[in-house]
Amino acid sequence: MWNAGHGFMAIWSDVAPSDSDFYHDWLLKEHFPERVSVPGFISARVFRRPTGQDLQFFIIYETESPEVLASPAYVARLNNPTPMTQKVMPKLKNFVRGAGRVVQSSGVCGGGAAKVIRFEQPLALLGDANARTALFEKINGMDRVLAVRLFEVDTAATTIQTEEKKIRTSKEEIYSQLLVIEAADLEAFNAVSELLKATLFGEESSRVPYDQSYQFISELQRRSLN
Numbered sequence: 412m413w414n415a416g417h418g419f420m421a422i423w424s425d426v427a428p429s430d431s432d433f434y435h436d437w438l439l440k441e442h443f444p445e446r447v448s449v450p451g452f453i454s455a456r457v458f459r460r461p462t463g464q465d466l467q468f469f470i471i472y473e474t475e476s477p478e479v480l481a482s483p484a485y486v487a488r489l490n491n492p493t494p495m496t497q498k499v500m501p502k503l504k505n506f507v508r509g510a511g512r513v514v515q516s517s518g519v520c521g522g523g524a525a526k527v528i529r530f531e532q533p534l535a536l537l538g539d540a541n542a543r544t545a546l547f548e549k550i551n552g553m554d555r556v557l558a559v560r561l562f563e564v565d566t567a568a569t570t571i572q573t574e575e576k577k578i579r580t581s582k583e584e585i586y587s588q589l590l591v592i593e594a595a596d597l598e599a600f601n602a603v604s605e606l607l608k609a610t611l612f613g614e615e616s617s618r619v620p621y622d623q624s625y626q627f628i629s630e631l632q633r634r635s636l637n
Contacts, residue, residue: 413516417453418474419562420510421527421589423466424503424581434502437495438470443631446472449488451479454632458525458625461597466505469527469625471591473513480510481568489573497578506581509589511565515540517547518558522593522627526600528607529621530588536611537561537588546610550592553606555599562589586621597624 413419426434443455453473460467474480492500507529514537536542547559569585576583592603604622 413473413513413558413560415513415515416476417513418451418477418479418510419513419589420472420474420480420508421562421591422470422509423468423505423507424470425465425467425505426499426502427504430502434499437499439629439631441493441495442499443629444636445488445493447631447633448636449479449482449485451475451482451485452633454630456521456630457628458527459628460623461626463623466507466621466623469525477510477512477565477568480565481571486571486573489571489575492575492578496575500575500578501580503579504581506579507584507586508569509562509564509586510569511563514561514563515543515547516558516560517551518556518593520557520593521630522557522595524594524597524600524627525625526592526594526603527621527623527625528590528592529586530590531586533563533587534611537590549606549610550603553599553602555595556592556603557595558591558593560591562591564588597626600624 438457446452447455451474453475455472458469479485543561550556550559564585564587566585594600
């Protein structure tokens, strides 16, 4: 379960269709076990967009605390990329990354679908604990919605310079806040989108810099490595 105060890291990226098989082998057979074995990591999950060619993959890691993501053990991994990682990094496009803390979490189940809203600047309503809790309760009470989580990015932890960054050719974009809603299926997000538009954005839907839905692919829990 995601608890407030836990750490997170969320990443988006693309690879060319010709590199897809290699990417999946690297991510699921090497990279996830390597990352989740770092002390303090809890889990890794990957989702994929069902349509569209940009920002195909969404990966989210949970850690015991935000400090894990700037720990010597984790940074050492980033500074010693494996041969497969060295091959993959230059292939990644549209790379977006953010690491920080879980601000609030409602719901204990993961879903087969995730609605991901990324904010360049903090949204005032999400900074109000009472208003945020009321909104989370409304969303979590909707049909087939399983969880709602708000994450806050720590820019200092996100921008640590590492060897992995040096070998990526895609410029790394960062963000400020991340709202992730999980549901049993993609259709559940139709009603969620209407509520968010009315509550957070009014008619100014252009204020949302990134809002997409993803389907779940795979997960690795730390306990599975023991």
